[in-house]
Amino acid sequence: MDLRNYESIINTIARRYARNPEELENYKQLAKITMWEVLQKKPDADESYVAIAIKNGIEEIVDREDQAYAPQIEIVRSTEALRGAEAVRGMIGKLREKHGRFYIKKYKILKMIQEG
Numbered sequence: 001m002d003l004r005n006y007e008s009i010i011n012t013i014a015r016r017y018a019r020n021p022e023e024l025e026n027y028k029q030l031a032k033i034t035m036w037e038v039l040q041k042k043p044d045a046d047e048s049y050v051a052i053a054i055k056n057g058i059e060e061i062v063d064r065e066d067q068a069y070a071p072q073i074e075i076v077r078s079t080e081a082l083r084g085a086e087a088v089r090g091m092i093g094k095l096r097e098k099h100g101r102f103y104i105k106k107y108k109i110l111k112m113i114q115e116g
Contacts, residue, residue: 006050010054
């Protein structure tokens with residue numbers, strides 16, 4: 001089987017998991033290596049079998065990366081969430097003081113009037 005037939009599968013699966021262009025290229029490379037390994041072991045493998053092997057290979061890497069950064073992310077999220085929540089509550093309070101309880105509706109109406 002021609003390896004170029006798998007390009008669309010590789011691109012689709014890699015794009016599903018990549019969060020930036022660098023990761024996309026890394027996942028494409030990993031997918032090509034996985035595809036090659038699968039076809040070396042099982043030359044008559046159908047596309048769905050190869051696609052599942054590629055998906056599993058990328059998911060394994062993604063899981064490892066997520067586990068490596070999980071403790072750091074949780075600390076950052078918790079402090080950012082507190083600061084973010086305080087900031088949002090403050091903005092909501094200011095908007096309610098200035099425009100009343102239904103400030104969002106009034107804002108949308110004013111914006112429509114200005115645009116129209």
